[in-house]
Amino acid sequence: MLEIKIKPFSELSTMEFYQISKLRIDVFVVEQQCPYHELDDHDIDDTTQHVMIYKAQQLIAYARCLKPTATFSGAAIGRVVVSDTARGQGIANILMNKAIEQVHLRWPQSELYISAQSYLLTFYTHLGFELCSEPYLEDGIAHQDMKLKKR
Numbered sequence: 001m002l003e004i005k006i007k008p009f010s011e012l013s014t015m016e017f018y019q020i021s022k023l024r025i026d027v028f029v030v031e032q033q034c035p036y037h038e039l040d041d042h043d044i045d046d047t048t049q050h051v052m053i054y055k056a057q058q059l060i061a062y063a064r065c066l067k068p069t070a071t072f073s074g075a076a077i078g079r080v081v082v083s084d085t086a087r088g089q090g091i092a093n094i095l096m097n098k099a100i101e102q103v104h105l106r107w108p109q110s111e112l113y114i115s116a117q118s119y120l121l122t123f124y125t126h127l128g129f130e131l132c133s134e135p136y137l138e139d140g141i142a143h144q145d146m147k148l149k150k151r
Contacts, residue, residue: 002094003054006102008046019059020050027081036139042066042078049106051099053091060086061095065102072145074111075103096127100148111147118142 007016021039028034042048042064053061060083066076077099082092103112116124118135124146133145 001055002091004094004098005050005052005054006098007050007052009044009048009050010046012050016050016052016059020052020062023059023062023083024079024081027083028079031084032141034139034141042070045070047106049102051095051102053095053098055086059083061091063095063099065099065106068107068110071115072111072113074113074147075107076113076115077103078115080114092123093127096124100127113148114146115143116146118144121146 005016009017012020025038029036029038043050045067047067048070049065051063051065052059061081063077063080066078068075070076071078077096080092080096080099082095100112103110113132114124114129115138116129119142121131121144128149129146130149131144132147135142135144137143
């Protein structure tokens, strides 16, 4: 059974923030061998919504929803991550659909952007995103910006 939680920073427990940080560092820094500034001021901005998926009280997936102009001209979803033990089970689809829903609820008039790792472009295209930039390197990993098509 999956449990989905969505909270601003001020409502996160110490354990929740620890689990978020650990999952992001385990995947982005260790697994992808990409040292970068993982913790940033976006996490603590109380407009940021932290979307968490738990299974058996273990955080298995996470994304954050950022207000318009935080990183793009519109709202954004970032730090999308699924633990290695939960991949291939449709968790990423559930996570992204919940994050998209959250952005539409919080900022209904805003466009929605992501900075997608290039190997995931097909996944994001199936969710309704389209390319809106040329490829670029971010922290040594190929990315492209994508914008959600109007529904």
